[in-house]
Amino acid sequence: MRVVVIGGSGHIGSFLVPRLVRLGHQVVNISRGQRASYVEDPAWQEVEHVTADRIAEDADGTFPSRVARLEPDAVVDLIGFTVESEKALVDALRGRTGHLLYCGSTWRHGPSQRVPIREDDPTPALGDYGAAKAATAAMLKAETASGGLDATSLHPGHIVGPGWHPIGPLGNADPSVWWKLSAGEPLPIPGIGTDFMHHVHADDVAQGFELALTNREAAAGEDFNLVAPSALNVRGYATVAASWFGRSADLRSVTWDEFRRTTSQEFHDSSWNHLVRDHYFSIDKARTMLGYNPGHEPEAAILEAVRWLIENDRLHVATPLTV
Known part of the structure; x- marks a missing residue:
């Protein structure tokens, strides 16, 4: 065609x-x-x-x-x-x-x-x-x-893919989130971290x-x-991401008002817009009618993007990837 x-x-x-x-x-x-x-x-x-x-x-x-x-x-x-x-x-x-x-x-x-x-x-x-x-x-x-x-x-x-910043564990593209996770520093998260992103x-x-x-x-x-076969919530995403640097995620639950005071308006608004939706989707229809079979779990897709950013000097982290 x-x-x-x-x-x-x-x-x-x-x-x-x-x-x-x-x-x-x-x-x-x-x-x-x-x-x-x-x-x-x-x-x-x-x-x-x-x-x-x-x-x-x-x-x-x-x-x-x-x-x-x-x-x-x-x-x-x-x-x-x-x-x-x-x-x-x-x-x-x-x-x-x-x-x-x-x-x-x-x-x-x-x-x-x-x-x-x-x-x-x-x-x-x-x-x-x-x-x-x-x-x-x-x-x-x-x-x-x-x-x-x-x-x-x-x-x-x-x-998600190589060449651009993924939506990160807090529902925004704030590069400091990756620095904190790679350094093992405390990471304030709005709410209790159960909101999904797909x-x-x-x-x-x-x-x-x-x-x-x-x-x-x-x-x-x-x-x-x-979408991917599964979805990550805030705590799960941050925990997996920290492990890529050989770290354990030190997550500190804060209110949205407290979170607003510790980040820019842009990143706060992005986090709110992503997390308030709390999205986790079914792909049963695409599987059944089209034969859709995604080859990447979300963490694998995100890791590929993060690796590309680090290797191309587009994201600075405290410690190298261990995976």
């Missing part, structure tokens, strides 16, 4: 595009052209590249027609953030393209009411970002149900998109969670 990937140089696309090339697809990557992929792969030599600023072209209404003119058999949209943008793309592709695969987010679900969270659980989104992802997924499901374009939405958790390796997200593309009949009109 001729597959257009929108935003293919990012976290997911860095793994997905080479997968698609190796399957024999003709791949077109639309990106702003401002960075290379996160992972080097000879498959990129066979990819056609198109430079475009989606935000600007969405604003003037030219982006959907640009994609349609590429005459794709399938489109993978990894950077759709509003219902209006995705609806315009659907209108341009309807009757011309066979399948649209959309990257949503597990944040379309708000704070958990029961776990594991399934795709159809009624947990209203918290915040504009999650609400937009939820509304877009609902629109795409209705589009296919009405006999329009075949569409599938896939919803990753916290994406990570997923970028290549496992890519696997999910590949499977949905290959199994269009099963995937059309559906939505799928894409």
Whole structure:
């Protein structure tokens, strides 16, 4: 097939595009052209590249027609953030393209009411970002149900991989957390540390998109969670992470008010937004309908990212990794 990937140089696309090339697809990557992929792969030599600023072209209404003119058999949209943008793309592709695969987010679900969270659980989104992802997924499901374009939405958790900072044990990207864990220093944690975060390796997200593309009949009109086989809570994550440096985690429970006084507004808000959701998702639907089989437990995916950051002088720790 001729597959257009929108935003293919990012976290997911860095793994997905080479997968698609190796399957024999003709791949077109639309990106702003401002960075290379996160992972080097000879498959990129066979990819056609198109430079475009989606935000600007969405604003003037030219982006959907640009994609349609590429005459794709399938489109993978990894950077759709509003219902209006995705609806315009659907209108341009309807009757011309066979399948649209959309990257949503597990944040379309708000704070958990029961776990594991399934795709159809009624947990209203918290915040504009999650609400937009939820509304877009609902629109795409209705589009296919009405006999329009075949569409599938896939919803990753916290994406982890080499080249960028993972969401850390406190639900933020504060590098000082890693220093404290590697030094065996006390680490204040907000609450009692039982809040879950559900990570997923970028290549496992890519696997999910590949499977949905290959199994269009099963995937059309559906939505799928894409996460690791298990999830880590704050205490478990910090304990495992400290052990990578030969340390025991010295965790000190504090109130959210106390935590706010010891960290920046940015990191406090990130921690709150991640931990208040307390997310742990089921992948039963993706396993059953697509054959999804993630190859990374969350701790293995996170360790890979942390190792890359340390080796590339992007994260400073007190003691070397022992694993």
